[in-house]
Amino acid sequence: MKKTAAVIGGGVIGGGWAARFLLNGWDVRVSDPDPEAERKITQVLENARRSLPGLSDALLPPEGQLSFAASLEEAVEGAGWVQESVPERLNIKHAVYARVEAVTGGRTIIGSSTSGFRPSQLVEGAAHPGAIMVCHPFNPVYLLPLVELVPAPQATPAQIDEAREVIESLGMYPLHLKKEIDAHVADRFLEAVWREALWLVKDGIATTAEIDDAIRYGFGIRWAQMGLFETYRVAGGEAGMKHFMAQFGPALKWPWTKLMDVPEFNDELVNLISDQSDAQSGAHSIRALERIRDNNLVAMLRALKAQDQAAGALLNAHEKTIRAGTILNARAADIAEPALPVVTLHRAVPLDWTDYNGHMTESRYLDAFAQSTDRFMEIIGCDAEYIAAGGSYFTAETHIRHLGEVNAGDVICVRTRVLQGGGKKMHLWHEMYLGEELVATGEHFLLHVSLETRKPVDAGPAVDAALRRFADAQAGLPRPEGAGRAIGAPR
Ligand SMILES: NC(=O)c1ccc[n+]([C@@H]2O[C@H](COP(=O)([O-])OP(=O)(O)OC[C@H]3O[C@@H](n4cnc5c(N)ncnc54)[C@H](O)[C@@H]3O)[C@@H](O)[C@H]2O)c1
Numbered sequence: 381m382k383k384t385a386a387v388i389g390g391g392v393i394g395g396g397w398a399a400r401f402l403l404n405g406w407d408v409r410v411s412d413p414d415p416e417a418e419r420k421i422t423q424v425l426e427n428a429r430r431s432l433p434g435l436s437d438a439l440l441p442p443e444g445q446l447s448f449a450a451s452l453e454e455a456v457e458g459a460g461w462v463q464e465s466v467p468e469r470l471n472i473k474h475a476v477y478a479r480v481e482a483v484t485g486g487r488t489i490i491g492s493s494t495s496g497f498r499p500s501q502l503v504e505g506a507a508h509p510g511a512i513m514v515c516h517p518f519n520p521v522y523l524l525p526l527v528e529l530v531p532a533p534q535a536t537p538a539q540i541d542e543a544r545e546v547i548e549s550l551g552m553y554p555l556h557l558k559k560e561i562d563a564h565v566a567d568r569f570l571e572a573v574w575r576e577a578l579w580l581v582k583d584g585i586a587t588t589a590e591i592d593d594a595i596r597y598g599f600g601i602r603w604a605q606m607g608l609f610e611t612y613r614v615a616g617g618e619a620g621m622k623h624f625m626a627q628f629g630p631a632l633k634w635p636w637t638k639l640m641d642v643p644e645f646n647d648e649l650v651n652l653i654s655d656q657s658d659a660q661s662g663a664h665s666i667r668a669l670e671r672i673r674d675n676n677l678v679a680m681l682r683a684l685k686a687q688d689q690a691a692g693a694l695l696n697a698h699e700k701t702i703r704a705g706t707i708l709n710a711r712a713a714d715i716a717e718p719a720l721p722v723v724t725l726h727r728a729v730p731l732d733w734t735d736y737n738g739h740m741t742e743s744r745y746l747d748a749f750a751q752s753t754d755r756f757m758e759i760i761g762c763d764a765e766y767i768a769a770g771g772s773y774f775t776a777e778t779h780i781r782h783l784g785e786v787n788a789g790d791v792i793c794v795r796t797r798v799l800q801g802g803g804k805k806m807h808l809w810h811e812m813y814l815g816e817e818l819v820a821t822g823e824h825f826l827l828h829v830s831l832e833t834r835k836p837v838d839a840g841p842a843v844d845a846a847l848r849r850f851a852d853a854q855a856g857l858p859r860p861e862g863a864g865r866a867i868g869a870p871r
Pocket of ligand 1: 389392414417464465472476494495516519
């Protein structure tokens with residue numbers, strides 16, 4: 381059943397949540413008194429549509445419907461989840477919860493995006509405190525997976541499980557904190573780093589640009605993949621964490637940091653920092669910076685995905701749940717009509733597949749077709765287990781034709797035919813479609829090899845039979861236009 385989320389407060393964060401829900405197939409009703417809210421959310425949604433769908437190698441569900449409710453009550457009525465992202469003022473949040481509870485009677489979870497309030501503060505005076513919990517996301521909410529989940533003590537295990545399930549279903553990672561603390565966990569780090577940075581600028585040690593360089597050329601890259609402790613464990617070398625602690629522990633007593641002192645936030649400091657920031661980044665609009673940020677985040681997340689590490693491992697796990705039960709998880713025996721071309725790829729084109737023109741870059745056509753070939757191999761039983769047992773197909777020849785333009789975010793679908801199959805040989809014909817338009821073809825000739833001798837050998841009987849079933853059923857289809865075509869031959 382289609383689910384509806386009520387997004388209360390549609391600013392930077394509420395807009396990000398709206399996009400996250402919509403692009404994962406939920407309908408979204410927004411309540412925000414600001415007449416500018418619709419324009420602002422539309423902008424966030426535009427960025428999200430450009431970057432999120434292609435992040436995954438599996439196609440997300442069809443986008444849900446966005447609407448703007450005339451009142452908070454209208455937004456909340458019948459919703460399966462309420463996400464509050466109103467300004468960080470406790471009295472505003474309390475007033476919102478009272479109105480939401482009057483409609484939901486505590487039956488619907490109210491997630492709060494609060495960066496700083498503890499759940500026990502949020503639930504003061506609430507009729508159904510167990511249903512109100514901190515669900516603290518990170519900007520941009522549509523790309524970054526972390527949600528700090530901090531329930532109030534009154535929350536039941538069932539309510540916590542429900543929240544966890546919803547967050548996971550959005551491709552996000554619920555970090556369930558068992559004890560509450562002001563500003564949760566992640567923002568406490570950020571505050572510490574922010575404090576140090578303010579001192580460094582104020583004392584004239586480093587500019588805003590130099591501080592950003594210190595992060596992005598070094599530990600910032602390390603943190604995204606291993607965090608703090610695993611990085612330090614590696615830094616301890618063979619002797620590991622204990623050695624690291626012994627080596628660097630005493631340094632904590634040296635005057636490296638100003639720790640809890642905060643420089644006075646006066647006009648002088650604010651101007652110093654904003655002037656340096658203008659000099660550093662003023663040439664770009666915020667919109668341009670958002671796009672640069674999103675391009676980089678997508679590329680980094682997809683790099684981690686290829687390594688199956690950190691947030692990339694989460695993407696892979698989520699993808700498995702999206703694929704489950706779809707055609708993209710089927711095996712040969714599940715395909716009732718082997719005479720028809722088989723869908724071997726269905727995805728949105730990711731940002732890191734495009735070139736300076738915004739088009740899908742040439743090498744990615746081969747990437748897409750190679751994924752289709754891999755998927756077809758899996759369908760006929762040449763899967764990880766079969767390959768581990770010593771057999772596989774190696775590609776001997778490839779011919780790609782580019783017939784139409786493909787851009788970032790476009791949903792492409794590859795249908796695959798078997799032109800010849802059996803014994804050592806597999807001759808595949810991939811057609812890539814954008815809607816009904818044929819945009820590329822890929823013709824691939826593969827040989828089955830023994831991974832031990834690296835020489836061609838016949839495929840195992842089960843794989844051979846599955847391949848021949850497609851080859852025989854498709855033998856009667858007309859030969860595709862362009863198959864076997866020599867490069868440069870007249871069309
Ligand atoms: N900005 C961040 O980086 C960030 C990150 C994580 C969490 N948060 C948290 O998210 C929440 C929202 O922050 P933001 O940065 O999106 O603020 P924002 O000012 O961009 O958006 C707040 C929105 O709430 C609307 N609003 C005000 N009163 C309302 C009401 N009674 N009902 C419905 N809408 C109302 C405002 O019109 C505005 O559009 C805060 O609790 C903040 O701590 C912010």
